Amino acid sequence: MKTAGKFLTLALAAFLLGALLPGAADAAGELEKIKQNGKLRVAVFSDKPPFGYVDENGENQGYDVYLARRLAQDLLGDPSKVEFVLVEAASRIEIVQADKADVVLANFTVTKERAEQVDFASPYMKVALGVASPSSAPITDVSQLAGKKLIVNKGTTADAYFSENHPEIELVKYDQNTEAFNALRDGRGAAIAHDNTLLFAWVRANQGYVTGIDFLGDLDTIAPAVKKGNAELLGWLNGEIDKLIGEQFFEADYEATLLPVYGESVDPNTVIVTR
Amino acid sequence: MARLGEGLWVTLSISFTSVGLSIALGVPAGLLMASRSRLWRRAMRLYLEFIRVMPILALLFLMYYSLSSVFHVNLPARLVSILVFTLWGTAEMADLVRGAVTSLPRHQWESGRALGLSEAKLNLHVIVPQAVRRLLPGVINLTTRMIKTTPFVFFINIPDLVKVAQQIVEVAGMRDNMASVWVYGLIFLIYFAICYPVSLLATHLEKVWQS
Numbered sequence: 001m002k003t004a005g006k007f008l009t010l011a012l013a014a015f016l017l018g019a020l021l022p023g024a025a026d027a028a029g030e031l032e033k034i035k036q037n038g039k040l041r042v043a044v045f046s047d048k049p050p051f052g053y054v055d056e057n058g059e060n061q062g063y064d065v066y067l068a069r070r071l072a073q074d075l076l077g078d079p080s081k082v083e084f085v086l087v088e089a090a091s092r093i094e095i096v097q098a099d100k101a102d103v104v105l106a107n108f109t110v111t112k113e114r115a116e117q118v119d120f121a122s123p124y125m126k127v128a129l130g131v132a133s134p135s136s137a138p139i140t141d142v143s144q145l146a147g148k149k150l151i152v153n154k155g156t157t158a159d160a161y162f163s164e165n166h167p168e169i170e171l172v173k174y175d176q177n178t179e180a181f182n183a184l185r186d187g188r189g190a191a192i193a194h195d196n197t198l199l200f201a202w203v204r205a206n207q208g209y210v211t212g213i214d215f216l217g218d219l220d221t222i223a224p225a226v227k228k229g230n231a232e233l234l235g236w237l238n239g240e241i242d243k244l245i246g247e248q249f250f251e252a253d254y255e256a257t258l259l260p261v262y263g264e265s266v267d268p269n270t271v272i273v274t275r
Numbered sequence: 276m277a278r279l280g281e282g283l284w285v286t287l288s289i290s291f292t293s294v295g296l297s298i299a300l301g302v303p304a305g306l307l308m309a310s311r312s313r314l315w316r317r318a319m320r321l322y323l324e325f326i327r328v329m330p331i332l333a334l335l336f337l338m339y340y341s342l343s344s345v346f347h348v349n350l351p352a353r354l355v356s357i358l359v360f361t362l363w364g365t366a367e368m369a370d371l372v373r374g375a376v377t378s379l380p381r382h383q384w385e386s387g388r389a390l391g392l393s394e395a396k397l398n399l400h401v402i403v404p405q406a407v408r409r410l411l412p413g414v415i416n417l418t419t420r421m422i423k424t425t426p427f428v429f430f431i432n433i434p435d436l437v438k439v440a441q442q443i444v445e446v447a448g449m450r451d452n453m454a455s456v457w458v459y460g461l462i463f464l465i466y467f468a469i470c471y472p473v474s475l476l477a478t479h480l481e482k483v484w485q486s
Contacts, residue, residue: 046434047445054442058278086432091340098343100352100432 030232031075034102039083040075042068043101046086050201050261051107060084063257064105067124070249071103074240093117096227103237104225111220119228121237123221123273124250129158130196131213132184132203139191140212145169151189153180158193161217184209197271200262215270245273282439283465289356289435290422296357297364297421298414304365305372306398319369326366332427334359339431356428364421371413375406408484415477419470437462 034040044064045052052062065084072082085101092108095101096118109127110120131150133139146168152158154173162169172189174180181202184192191212192199199211224241226233244250250272258271308319326334338355342348350358379402387397426437434442440458447454 043432046438047442049446053446054278054439055446058281086429086434086438088430088432091430091432094336094340094344095432098340099347099349100339100343 030102030230031236034233035076038076039081040068040072040103041083041085041101042071043085043087043092043095043104043106044068045089045106048107050257052105061257063125063253064107066253066257067244068103068105070244071237071240075236092225096225099227102226102233107222108225109220110223114225117228118225119230119234120223120225121234122241123223124241124244125197125222126271126273127195127197127220127222128215128270129161129193129213129217130199130211131191131193131216132199132209132211133191134184135208135210137190138210138212142166142169142213142216145190148190149188151180151183151192153177153194156194157217157220158195162193165217181206200266200271204261204263211266214266221273241273245275248274250274278439278443279436279461279465282434282436285428285433286422286425286436287469289353289360289428289433290425292357293360293364294418294421296361297368297417300361300365301368302372302403304369305376306402308369308373309376323366323370326363331359331363331424332430334362335427335431352428352431352433355431356425356433360421360424364417367417368414371410371417372406374413375409376402378409379405408481411477411480415473418473422469422473423466436465 044060044062046054046060048062050062052060052064055061068082068084069079073079085095087095087101087104087106089106092104092106093114096104104118107125108114108120110123114120131139131142131145139145145166147170149170149172150162151172151174152162154175159171159173162171172183174183177194177198180192180194183189185206193216196211196214196216200214203209203211224237226237251268251274254268254272258268262271304319307315308323310316335355338350338359339352342350383401383405384397387401392400426435428435429438440462444455444458447458
């Protein structure tokens, strides 16, 4: 019994010691720290094509990933000096707060609530509402929806926008994306309202549907996020995005990652940030 | 396929390291729980109850995110997952050991002491060998439960088997609607292939020990 007790005390002590040692100070220059590590840690999605996903060869790909590699190139001189931290939508805030990543590039829409917890840099993408409908009965104007049923996802911007601005349209609400799109296929509504970026991809993959309205409601922006108060990195990111817009980097990013999914029919200017 | 292999390795390495550590630490911890020292009994009881009421996911978040943002203790994700699973496994294992030990008839101790065995020798030669047999079904149950709980590690950003499968489904699903059925079906078979041998081993050991 005594030996067991000693062993346990020892194990506990070792654990506590191990846990306390790596507590490094945050004060050193953030950019300097990243350069010292030799790696920019970027939180990206691993299962949300075409923004952030993992391809057949196990490589991270997508619009956000393309940008991440460029940031590493400009900061550290090598596009491969980026460490991808695969993140879930729900933990995008914690991941920078807990210093597990330097920047979040995960299709992160800027909202007031989120801006209280993280610092957003300048936007690199736009998102607005769109409305998709069967090509046989296309909806090209909101007025056509009067007296018809419109499919939305509960709690999304689409739900909020139509409840507030168009009470005359009857909404059919679903929890999951898959359910909502299946409902459209089954004809439970005349059209579906969702983020235009998502609709473009879906319509392209599903024959017989069009995004009749591709720009509606308030324009939201998507921006990189850093830990609250990390002014140095934030300033660098802002300058970087400004520079990239100037050299039409996002047009190239769009062509490489989004065009194959959206097709030629979508106007890139509804999605990317330009001057 | 190779990528599923990597995910499988993550799942296996985390679950078996934790199961191994849990068994190694759970046995002495269980003996402490059954010990005559009231202090140790109380302390172990507190530890067990804490782990039992705490969802694994909350523990993972606490160790991965909260420790880092509040105390600046930035632990790597894999270490966190092994720590959490070991903490959990040790608590459950200790309770199994306690159950097995206290279910042994009292005269086993008394006879041992009458023979002049020290406490350590008594435990090692008399109590533990008998308790182990009673432990087996519970340990197997715990092992398979721990293996099946590992997909939680994705919440602290470790791509395990199930998450890799999800990534493949999302990319392949754009071309083939049936992709999810095939990929998740394969995952089912893989988990079966991991857990079933563990059960077989248990049945085998029970038979051997009975004779």
